[in-house]
Amino acid sequence: GAVVSQHPSRVICKSGTSVKIECRSLDFQATTMFWYRQFPKQSLMLMATSNEGSKATYEQGVEKDKFLINHASLTLSTLTVTSAHPEDSSFYICSAGRNRGGKEAFFGQGTRLTVV
């Protein structure tokens, strides 16, 4: 089956630094990928839609200047958390679907970000 891979799976960074998370579709091309954030014991919250070759679309309340999304190729989207604060500590998950008629959305393994 199709696989979506995230890297890194865990990262610890200092307050004020930036962290980049990668999301790759390994055996299919994805013009659209999605980024979610999940706090402990809560559901996944959609942050933004990553569009290949164009700007990302952010959900209401998500700061686009803080969460930079780049989708430079059909198999890679990156999420950069800029000037990280401890409250940005969370589980970040990406998803991608096959183009044109695919029924499944495939999710990455998630990235646990801890800001200290």
Add this chain to the structure above:
Amino acid sequence: DAKTTQPTSMDCAEGRAANLPCNHSTISGNEYVYWYRQIHSQGPQYIIHGLKNNETNEMASLIITEDRKSSTLILPHATLRDTAVYYCIVRVDGDDKIIFGKGTRLHILP
């Protein structure tokens, strides 16, 4: 907003069938019912989906009522590894954007 409602949590004995209900009373004619699950600290995993007919695969069965306003996911012989949060989602075929509700936290008891 999520268009589904599910019980917050459920328990099921190991080896028994786990039946997880979902209400989706405002489902549109072109929306499918999808089920995903999330094991702790992992990404969601696709389980099954259907439009109006009952569906079965190697993981589970999906029973959709005739009016399509509710459905039930059935895990026929639950194991401890089925402990997870189960999400019922309605979405249009081909729309990869998924809005998650709160899901049902299923505990399989030894």
